[in-house]
Amino acid sequence: MIRTITPVYLTDEIRTIEQTVFDLPEPPDLMEKAGRATAEIARKYFVLNCDSRILVLAGPGNNGGDAFVAARYLKHWGYAVTVIFNGDPDRQSQDAKQARLAWQGGEENIYSEIPGTANGQKWDLIIDGIFGIGLRQDRPMAGQYLSWINTVNAMQKPVLAIDIPSGLGSDDGSVYGAVINADITITFISPKPGILTHYGPQYSGRIIICDLDLDPVAILPPRAWMINRKLASILLPPPRAANSHKGSFGSIGILGGNNGMTGAAILAGRAALHAGAGRVYLVILATSAPDVDIVHPELMMRSPSELFDLDTLDCLVIGPGMGMDEFTYGWLERALDTDLPLVLDADALNHVAFHSELARKLKQREAPAILTPHPAEAARLLDTDTAVIQGNRQIAATSLSEKFCCQILLKGAGSICARPDGTCFFNTSGNPGLSSAGTGDVLSGIIGALIVQGQTPEDALLLAVYLHGAAADELLKRNNGPVGMTASEVSNAARLLLNDWIYKKS
Ligand SMILES: NC(=O)C1=CN([C@@H]2O[C@H](COP(=O)(O)OP(=O)(O)OC[C@H]3O[C@@H](n4cnc5c(N)ncnc54)[C@H](OP(=O)(O)O)[C@@H]3O)[C@@H](O)[C@H]2O)[C@@H](O)CC1
Numbered sequence: 061m062i063r064t065i066t067p068v069y070l071t072d073e074i075r076t077i078e079q080t081v082f083d084l085p086e087p088p089d090l091m092e093k094a095g096r097a098t099a100e101i102a103r104k105y106f107v108l109n110c111d112s113r114i115l116v117l118a119g120p121g122n123n124g125g126d127a128f129v130a131a132r133y134l135k136h137w138g139y140a141v142t143v144i145f146n147g148d149p150d151r152q153s154q155d156a157k158q159a160r161l162a163w164q165g166g167e168e169n170i171y172s173e174i175p176g177t178a179n180g181q182k183w184d185l186i187i188d189g190i191f192g193i194g195l196r197q198d199r200p201m202a203g204q205y206l207s208w209i210n211t212v213n214a215m216q217k218p219v220l221a222i223d224i225p226s227g228l229g230s231d232d233g234s235v236y237g238a239v240i241n242a243d244i245t246i247t248f249i250s251p252k253p254g255i256l257t258h259y260g261p262q263y264s265g266r267i268i269i270c271d272l273d274l275d276p277v278a279i280l281p282p283r284a285w286m287i288n289r290k291l292a293s294i295l296l297p298p299p300r301a302a303n304s305h306k307g308s309f310g311s312i313g314i315l316g317g318n319n320g321m322t323g324a325a326i327l328a329g330r331a332a333l334h335a336g337a338g339r340v341y342l343v344i345l346a347t348s349a350p351d352v353d354i355v356h357p358e359l360m361m362r363s364p365s366e367l368f369d370l371d372t373l374d375c376l377v378i379g380p381g382m383g384m385d386e387f388t389y390g391w392l393e394r395a396l397d398t399d400l401p402l403v404l405d406a407d408a409l410n411h412v413a414f415h416s417e418l419a420r421k422l423k424q425r426e427a428p429a430i431l432t433p434h435p436a437e438a439a440r441l442l443d444t445d446t447a448v449i450q451g452n453r454q455i456a457a458t459s460l461s462e463k464f465c466c467q468i469l470l471k472g473a474g475s476i477c478a479r480p481d482g483t484c485f486f487n488t489s490g491n492p493g494l495s496s497a498g499t500g501d502v503l504s505g506i507i508g509a510l511i512v513q514g515q516t517p518e519d520a521l522l523l524a525v526y527l528h529g530a531a532a533d534e535l536l537k538r539n540n541g542p543v544g545m546t547a548s549e550v551s552n553a554a555r556l557l558l559n560d561w562i563y564k565k566s
């Protein structure tokens with residue numbers, strides 16, 4: 061299954077692939093392919109005509125080499141192209157030098173500075189080839205390159221980034237000084253983690269992958285992949301059999317909703333219903349817990365002990381709005397002692413972070429568990445701070461997975477699903493509309509619902525994360541967000557989408 065989906069490589073891995081290709085008896089000209097592909101994307105995706113003026117920024121390395129090649133093709137196709145380059149020609153690689161000379165061989169000029177900002181009005185497209193995966197993170201960006209990036213961003217013109225928006229860390233998605241704000245990023249060989257997570261989704265715009273006619277998976281087995289529509293469709297449950305019954309779709313228990321937070325448990329419960337669970341048992345811990353959810357009376361209310369006495373449960377979601385008192389500690393301990401698949405969210409994670417005996421139980425249990433921390437919860441679990449988590453989300457997610465021997469979903473822009481074997485998946489759906497209270501509760505309900513319907517916890521997690529983000533994207537399309545998007549709407553939209561996908565309506 062995994063072989064058919066899109067791999068994601070770290071910079072070192074891309075370098076290994078590149079070196080393997082260069083060591084071939086007759087290596088392909090990767091820079092020529094990369095530059096030409098860039099020019100083709102410019103022509104295809106941006107509104108250009110024969111009068112269009114294109115500004116190409118070429119940096120000192122091979123990203124700049126790609127830019128020179130792109131400039132040559134675009135010029136050849138009739139556009140007015142201006143190239144800016146102020147690197148040291150003597151320090152260019154052989155390929156980049158050749159690309160520059162081929163541009164100059166066409167008697168074209170090279171300028172060392174972007175013409176004054178007043179002239180910024182004249183560009184129809186800006187191509188960013190300043191830095192790619194070779195951006196040094198130990199050297200703060202300064203001087204002319206910092207100024208180029210700020211100048212381009214201030215122009216607010218269409219921007220195509222080559223390989224990765226300049227200034228973005230290709231492995232971590234951090235901002236190193238300043239970052240080009242791109243409309244489209246054409247990325248080579250594989251998408252880089254940095255464009256998929258942290259600040260990447262904000263600055264990369266639409267991502268177009270160009271494999272340069274290589275089969276990277278055959279060269280280097282990947283350790284990370286993208287979660288996209290293609291992967292989601294592979295993971296979908298089959299259409300329901302005509303003679304199915306509620307028992308066919310499993311029973312989920314959800315425990316949370318302490319005083320002041322009953323909504324969290326209700327949201328998770330409703331989401332589990334919408335995602336197709338056959339039976340949903342809900343424990344609302346609040347002293348004034350309602351006997352029934354009037355909107356969804358299908359939810360079966362139970363006390364905690366009644367829940368644990370059920371012999372039909374297939375998965376337990378524990379934590380949404382649960383609170384941190386000693387009783388909840390006890391219920392979590394009891395959950396960890398079951399052999400049910402568990403989804404641990406919110407305060408269940410905080411309990412694990414603060415009580416080493418719970419962490420030990422979690423690590424030692426044989427049944428699977430999924431932990432769904434947001435960055436602050438992840439920081440507590442790793443005993444660090446949020447900035448460290450966000451500074452390298454992939455490392456944080458894999459460290460958590462290793463530490464607790466569980467699957468981890470590190471939430472936030474570009475959510476990461478990590479497995480204890482060190483592999484991980486980057487989600488590509490979702491938008492800032494999800495930044496509101498309750499969306500995490502909905503997600504935990506969806507994950508659990510897919511598990512009780514028979515999916516492996518691994519598959520359920522990937523599909524749930526993508527579905528949850530895609531539901532938010534649907535709401536965005538209909539202008540129900542990002543401002544004011546609610547968790548309940550995400551839950552409803554997820555149901556629509558899941559049915560659409562399973563029954564191939566879209
Ligand atoms: N891999 C592949 O298979 C393929 C790769 N290709 C392309 O090559 C790109 C990678 O090229 P790359 O390795 O030359 O690095 P790149 O991003 O151009 O930057 C290095 C230059 O920037 C400089 N520099 C760095 N940090 C800096 C800072 N903070 N502030 C200031 N300067 C800084 C650094 O200076 P130095 O450290 O040497 O002093 C050096 O001059 C890749 O992204 C893709 O576009 C394609 O052609 C086809 C296949």
Ligand SMILES: [K+]
Pocket residue numbers: 123188189190191192221222223224225226
């Ligand atoms: K770039």
